[in-house]
Amino acid sequence: MAALAEHTTVNDHQRLVVWLDDLHLYLPPSGDLTLSTLDRFTSRPGQTVVLATLRTEQRDTLRKEAGGELTRDQRLVMESATEIRLPSTRANAGEQARAREAYPDDLDDANGLGEVLAGAPTLLQIYRDAEDANPDLFATVRAAIDWQLCGLTAAIPEQDLLRLARYELGQFRPDLTSSFSALPLSEACRPAAGGGQAALLSRSTTEDGTIGYQPFAYLVAEDAGQSGNPRPFDPGFANEILGTCKLSPSDRNSIGLACYLRGELDLARRSFTSAAEDGNTAAQFNLGSLLLNDIRPPELEEGRRWYEMAAESGRPEAQYNLAAHLMELNPPDLDGALRWYTAAAEFGLPEAQFNLGLLMSRLDPPDLDGAERWLRRALENGHKSARGALGLLLAQLDSPRSEQGFALLRAAAKQGDETAVQDLGVLLAQRGPSHFEEARTWLTSAAEAGDSGAQRSLGVLLTMLNPPALDEARSWLTAAAESGDVKAQLFLAMFYLRHGSADPDEPTRWLTLAAEGGDVQAQYRLGLHLAERERGRGEEARHWLVSAAEVGHTEAQSYLGVLLANSDPPDLEAAQHWLERAAKQGQTEAQRNLGILLAQSVPSDFAAARRFLTEAAEAGDSAAQYSLGVLLSNLAPPDLAGARRWYEEAARRGNLDARHNLSLLRGHD
CATH class of the missing domain: 1.25.40 (Serine Threonine Protein Phosphatase 5, Tetratricopeptide repeat)
Known part of the structure; x- marks a missing residue:
């Protein structure tokens, strides 16, 4: 798909329809259809429509599997599509009547007309009966099916099929492995008597002369669980493929993903590693994700190394995931995250554009222009949360952009963005009492829908009303707290x-x-x-x-220091430790108490005490100003001018002890 998107005939002004039959064959890992590939088609000069077909059971399987990072591309492509679901003709009485009229001897209640005409029910019964009646045939067909269930969509070469069929036979009839025959191949390729034109296996020859076989798709779907009873995955078969077959790196990545989806993490790791070491960027990405997100405990350095290799090779989902991983470090690697979010965003990933915008808005200082630019790009590319995030950014700026932000937030809230609803309610509440009612309306709608953040914010807002609605506030805070x-x-x-x-x-x-x-x-x-x-x-x-x-909670450090200093017996060393940590971060109360502690300690440290008291005094703490005056007046020799200055500062702030000491100083003069 990526190669097609770059083809010269695609990049003209003609209208273009891209039809993808059996969508799952084009999705990763077997294909390269991603959001970025779709974007190359839809951003071409001419009008473009991309259509795809997918069997219902295959769609349900993909949706069930698409929950983790390794299947993220599948999920994003499917979520971006407009789905048109065609109901089965078996539910349409008119269609059934016409089918019975046209094919009176073929239609039955259990199968669709297409299945019957293709001979699917007949072939399925032959396959099932062969387990006892013709074990060699059964093992041969099952090997071809399991080849596909391991994620390999290309035809299985004949020599591989025969070797793997012998393995299959050994699983249920080990007594027959020595007499296994290749004769069932020709039988499997013949259409069944009384059935349609399809056969258990179809035979093909590649350009290099290799003979390969594909199982009838209906049989694969049945063993995969289209009727609700999937056959258990055999990790031994996947292990046999890896150990005996000539596979491309892409094949090994596909096997790894099939094993991963079925919980066989050790085998998945082996497959991904083999492909990743041969330079397959999809496998490098998958291996990194496996090591960081699924292995316990996670292997952070090794997982990050594989992410970096895939990212450096230009794989946008690896760039995105690497950036997200760097943001989760403690402390986060902001420079690295910016680099890789930017790379993925420039490639066209809406999620990267969105996260890059958020990150830029939260830098110190924030890059508001960059944040707005990337959030707008994400919005243009359909990111469902970008409208609300852009609204939140603009709403906190000066008018008229603030009003633009509130308009975006209201639009996002009306579209059901729960985060936008809460942000809108909170920002309206911050604008003052004249906006409380609108804030209450928005927060109530989200709170009643069960959003705990909105319940919390609504509870706080109700305490701010005049008069406060305390009973209702308690009710909403309790609902959020209990959740x-x-x-x-x-x-x-x-x-x-x-x-x-x-x-x-x-x-x-x-x-x-x-x-x-x-x-x-x-x-x-x-x-x-x-x-x-x-x-x-x-x-x-x-x-x-x-x-x-x-x-790093400075108030806790400050209070803990005082508590330890006043305990019985006092722990002055620990008290000084915590007060110093808070004081060095600018906590004025800690600076004052540390200064007093240092002045009263044995031996005293008047120089350090003076330094910390001065910092608190210059920050406007009247108690520190008074204490600094006391310290300066008791030095040897006393600094009475300095003491008078700080007593005057404290007295102006209403400190009665400072006024008293100031009067004593004046009397001394």
């Missing part, structure tokens, strides 16, 4: 702390759930709550404060 939304659990706990609860244990219960769910603010709040309101739970309080402090 497992950790932010809602935190907000519900804070709601109870502010507005009270009939059960005094409610705040602790919800804070604990949110803290255990990994919410750092909840861990801090729980530690604070246990330390100040729950006697006898000091150790538990310290545990949660340490959990929040260790991941």
